Amino acid sequence: MAKFHFRYGAMNAGKSTILLQTAYNYEEKGKKIVLLKSSIDTKGDEKIVSRIGLERKVDYLIYNDDSILSKLGNSIYNIDCILVDEAQFLKRKQVDELFYITKKYNVPVIAFGLRTDFKTNGFEGSIRLLELADELLEMPTICKCGKKARFNARKINNKFTFEGDSIVIDNKTEIKYESLCGSCYINEFEK
Numbered sequence: 001m002a003k004f005h006f007r008y009g010a011m012n013a014g015k016s017t018i019l020l021q022t023a024y025n026y027e028e029k030g031k032k033i034v035l036l037k038s039s040i041d042t043k044g045d046e047k048i049v050s051r052i053g054l055e056r057k058v059d060y061l062i063y064n065d066d067s068i069l070s071k072l073g074n075s076i077y078n079i080d081c082i083l084v085d086e087a088q089f090l091k092r093k094q095v096d097e098l099f100y101i102t103k104k105y106n107v108p109v110i111a112f113g114l115r116t117d118f119k120t121n122g123f124e125g126s127i128r129l130l131e132l133a134d135e136l137l138e139m140p141t142i143c144k145c146g147k148k149a150r151f152n153a154r155k156i157n158n159k160f161t162f163e164g165d166s167i168v169i170d171n172k173t174e175i176k177y178e179s180l181c182g183s184c185y186i187n188e189f190e191k
Helices: 015-028 068-078 092-104 124-132 182-190
Strands: 004-008 033-038 047-049 055-057 060-062 081-085 109-113 135-138 151-156 159-161 175-180
Touching (some): 004 015, 004 092, 015 081, 060 068, 081 092
Parallel strands (some): 004 109, 033 060
Antiparallel strands (some): 151 159
16 A cells, blocks of 8 residues: 655755755656646746756645646656645645545655744644644755754745744745754754
8 A cells, every 4th residue: 555655844954955866766767757847936837846956847736725636637647656746834634635545546655844934833734733644754955053953944035043934935035944953943042
């Protein structure tokens, strides 16, 4: 039976890069993959874009009200693997559909995303992924202090902020995110 995977990590852990490498590996073996991305992530528009310059057009952008099964239609019978970028932005019902696909259609799904927002709260999609995934894999990255970073801190105009909407996708230079370990996160929060 196919498995439902959730590979999560703080920002800059290389999630999109590994997703694109996984797509390449499947296709190199002659396998049919489908790339999905939440429409909430406007970085790259209809592309998956990695920090190191790799990019690729997605097969389907997933909007909040979309049914993934409806989007895939009869092509579901010809898919060898579904890869999902920015899975934290999916709705609960969409994560449920991905789980259903692995069990009903025997198609592996590998979802990549953040576990928590910049306030350390779980995203709707991530919470459901943590509840349903057959396999969980934390993808490590490092904090400025050298320890493992697990948290995403938001910076506006180079100053840490811990208030605001959970989801802000902005291509402007004044909003950035930094991956921090727990100690550095608390230290910045207490300043």
